[in-house]
Amino acid sequence: xxxxxxxxxxxxxxxxxxxxxxxxxxxxxxxxxxxxxxxxxxxxxxxxxxxxxxxxxxxxxxxxxxxxxxxxxxxxxxxxxxxxxxxxxxxxxxxxxxxxxxxxxxxxxxxxxxxxxxxxxxxxxxxxxxxxxxxxxxxxxxxxxxxxxxxxxxxxxxxxxxxxxxxxxxxxxxxxxxxxxxxxxxxxxxxxxxxxxxxxxxxxxxxxxxxxxxxxxxxxxxxxxxxxxxxxxxxxxxxxxxxxxxxxxxxxxxxxxxxxxxxxxxxxxxxxxxxxxxxxxxxxxxxxxxxxxxxxxxxxxxxxxxxxxxxxxxxxxxxxxxxxxxxxxxxxxxxxxxxxxxxxxxxxxxxxxxxxxxxxxxxxxxxxxxxxxxxxxxxxxxxxxx
Amino acid sequence: xxxxxxxxxxxxxxxxxxxxxxxxxxxxxxxxxxxxxxxxxxxxxxxxxxxxxxxxxxxxxxxxxxxxxxxxxxxxxxxxxxxxxxxxxxxxxxxxxxxxxxxxxxxxxxxxxxxxxxxxxxxxxxxxxxxxxxxxxxxxxxxxxxxxxxxxxxxxxxxxxxxxxxxxxxxxxxxxxxxxxxxxxxxxxxxxxxxxxxxxxxxxxxxxxxxxxxxxxxxxxxxxxxxxxxxxxxxxxxxxxxxxxxxxxxxxxxxxxxxxxxxxxxxxxxxxxxxxxxxxxxxxxxxxxxxxxxxxxxxxxxxxxxxxxxxxxxxxxxx
Numbered sequence: 001x002x003x004x005x006x007x008x009x010x011x012x013x014x015x016x017x018x019x020x021x022x023x024x025x026x027x028x029x030x031x032x033x034x035x036x037x038x039x040x041x042x043x044x045x046x047x048x049x050x051x052x053x054x055x056x057x058x059x060x061x062x063x064x065x066x067x068x069x070x071x072x073x074x075x076x077x078x079x080x081x082x083x084x085x086x087x088x089x090x091x092x093x094x095x096x097x098x099x100x101x102x103x104x105x106x107x108x109x110x111x112x113x114x115x116x117x118x119x120x121x122x123x124x125x126x127x128x129x130x131x132x133x134x135x136x137x138x139x140x141x142x143x144x145x146x147x148x149x150x151x152x153x154x155x156x157x158x159x160x161x162x163x164x165x166x167x168x169x170x171x172x173x174x175x176x177x178x179x180x181x182x183x184x185x186x187x188x189x190x191x192x193x194x195x196x197x198x199x200x201x202x203x204x205x206x207x208x209x210x211x212x213x214x215x216x217x218x219x220x221x222x223x224x225x226x227x228x229x230x231x232x233x234x235x236x237x238x239x240x241x242x243x244x245x246x247x248x249x250x251x252x253x254x255x256x257x258x259x260x261x262x263x264x265x266x267x268x269x270x271x272x273x274x275x276x277x278x279x280x281x282x283x284x285x286x287x288x289x290x291x292x293x294x295x296x297x298x299x300x301x302x303x304x305x306x307x308x309x310x311x312x313x314x315x316x317x318x319x320x321x322x323x324x325x326x327x328x329x330x331x332x333x334x335x336x337x338x339x340x341x342x343x344x345x346x347x348x349x350x351x352x353x354x355x356x357x358x359x360x361x362x363x364x365x366x367x368x369x370x371x372x373x374x375x376x377x378x379x380x381x382x383x384x385x386x
Numbered sequence: 387x388x389x390x391x392x393x394x395x396x397x398x399x400x401x402x403x404x405x406x407x408x409x410x411x412x413x414x415x416x417x418x419x420x421x422x423x424x425x426x427x428x429x430x431x432x433x434x435x436x437x438x439x440x441x442x443x444x445x446x447x448x449x450x451x452x453x454x455x456x457x458x459x460x461x462x463x464x465x466x467x468x469x470x471x472x473x474x475x476x477x478x479x480x481x482x483x484x485x486x487x488x489x490x491x492x493x494x495x496x497x498x499x500x501x502x503x504x505x506x507x508x509x510x511x512x513x514x515x516x517x518x519x520x521x522x523x524x525x526x527x528x529x530x531x532x533x534x535x536x537x538x539x540x541x542x543x544x545x546x547x548x549x550x551x552x553x554x555x556x557x558x559x560x561x562x563x564x565x566x567x568x569x570x571x572x573x574x575x576x577x578x579x580x581x582x583x584x585x586x587x588x589x590x591x592x593x594x595x596x597x598x599x600x601x602x603x604x605x606x607x608x609x610x611x612x613x614x615x616x617x618x619x620x621x622x623x624x625x626x627x628x629x630x631x632x633x634x635x636x637x638x639x640x641x642x643x644x645x646x647x648x649x650x651x652x653x654x655x656x657x658x659x660x661x662x663x664x665x666x667x668x669x670x671x672x673x674x675x676x677x678x679x680x681x682x683x684x685x686x687x688x689x690x691x692x693x694x695x696x697x698x699x700x701x702x703x704x705x
Contacts, residue, residue: 065519
């Protein structure tokens with residue numbers, strides 16, 4: 001099944017002909033289960049709030065003046081897919097149709113199928129899996145959404161900055177939870193947070209499983225800790241964990257305090273204007289996933305401005321090397337060693353912005369932003385190693 | 387009794403007027419702090435509209451206009467009595483503005499709408515509205531009053547707006563996130579700070595081309611931490627002073643040489659900068675440390691840092 005829609009932001013050129021139009025295609029999951037109303041209504045921290053095309057479109061619309069003046073344009077095509085094979089087909093079709101850049105909001109396998117099917121830059125806006133930046137990385141794959149590891153590093157830095165040195169880890173039952181728990185524990189180790197204990201939880205009302213399901217039992221039993229780090233990719237268990245721990249300690253991770261790419265209450269660096277534009281266009285609050293797709297739109301615009309006449313090779317180069325402004329107070333760019341967009345993260349309890357990462361005092365020989373996520377010397381992405 | 391009180395108030399206000407004072411707007415206070423230029427302490431606080439930001443004196447210097455983002459208006463304040471005289475509606479989320487040379491028309495950037503509005507100060511009527519790039523910020527009127535320069539933080543350009551036709555004549559591509567501007571006294575050059583480029587773009591006003599870019603560097607600070615915003619120039623056009631944002635310094639720039647001569651440490655996130663009439667002192671507001679640093683220009687040293695209000699935005703010296 002391939003649903004197809006096109007909207008073009010063909011800049012309304014005054015009297016002169018356009019030099020070239022950068023064509024981009026967004027390939028996204030059709031009927032994405034993450035976007036079912038019952039899920040988006042719950043607004044779990046770090047979960048998407050709506051389709052990726054909305055953020056992209058805000059970025060393209062707001063750039064109208066700049067594109068007009070640069071005598072260039074960006075056109076966006078949207079395709080929905082329901083499997084790895086249809087994703088691959090959609091990517092090939094887009095490349096044949098003249099697309100210069102692909103944008104994906106897909107599961108990991110489909111993302112890789114798209115990246116391997118084309119020679120174009122692929123901008124991943126919806127998948128945070130570390131594998132896509134490490135063992136399964138690709139030279140043409142770029143990531144706008146922060147990786148799981150970046151988020152875990154940001155949170156570990158926040159704990160260190162507060163001297164909350166001992167953490168109790170609660171991890172959910174899914175395969176995703178296991179991967180993310182390993183990432184979180186590696187971050188804690190890196191920043192010197194001691195893991196007091198790691199426990200598995202399960203949502204259950206079965207009295208025989210109460211040790212797995214009861215927050216008081218999970219967090220009690222004589223354990224001593226400064227914070228509870230919960231890993232819950234689903235979100236339901238974590239939502240009601242704060243204020244239910246045996247000791248009066250904060251919850252961090254997927255509830256309580258979370259590290260995200262964005263929050264609508266961020267009030268510096270022009271962020272409120274971005275949030276208002278997004279809300280006006282889409283009638284909802286801008287989430288961290290929306291920030292990633294908005295940044296992908298910003299990357300497309302920056303490429304079109306940098307090379308108004310194209311061709312595709314020039315746009316590819318511009319995507320890889322441009323410095324981007326994303327209303328977070330610093331310029332952001334893609335790390336050459338794994339294609340991840342380096343960026344500050346926001347610490348939020350869901351209601352407001354509590355702080356920013358990197359934490360004050362974190363040092364790095366080149367760019368402090370690179371204290372979040374995999375760094376160059378680790379050489380975790382072979383496809384991009386020189 | 388009432389008249390007696392009124393007499394005392396006006397009397398004390400008259401005394402206050404004789405003293406040079408520095409008015410400071412703070413975004414989160416809905417007030418203006420008035421700092422005594424002699425003692426360098428806050429001597430009074432004036433209640434104004436919500437989220438006060440840019441301030442400017444009307445010609446004659448007796449009335450002050452302050453733009454308030456959340457009141458969608460400017461407050462017109464009588465400098466002598468320190469009382470609000472009236473409100474001038476400015477449209478959605480006004481940030482910075484400038485006045486026509488006769489003070490009758492106000493040109494304001496409406497951040498949310500992506501427009502510049504021409505407002506008649508006397509009637510408060512919006513005369514024209516010109517669409518520009520998103521998040522317009524700095525506004526500067528040319529010396530002859532015929533052009534208005536506006537920066538757009540999203541479009542990374544300076545728009546040149548013709549006052550007579552209310553049309554954008556040129557779009558000048560500058561650095562990332564252009565913020566504030568200064569014009570050399572001879573009118574030949576427009577200086578624009580680029581917050582995310584650690585630079586100032588210099589534009590020739592005769593053909594609106596960028597003729598030079600001054601890149602800032604500072605020992606111990608990385609380029610991404612140098613985020614220039616505020617800029618002011620001396621009356622003789624020989625020196626410019628540029629706030630370095632998160633690098634917490636203010637740069638002294640030799641205008642002719644296009645070179646930084648000194649860097650002076652101020653507070654956290656140096657925002658707007660202002661000169662006194664004698665050009666002996668520079669007042670630097672620090673957005674993230676809620677204070678204002680007073681810098682002596684002869685020695686290039688900070689004299690004192692005065693706590694002012696929450697998220698200070700601009701200082702204006704009234705003498």
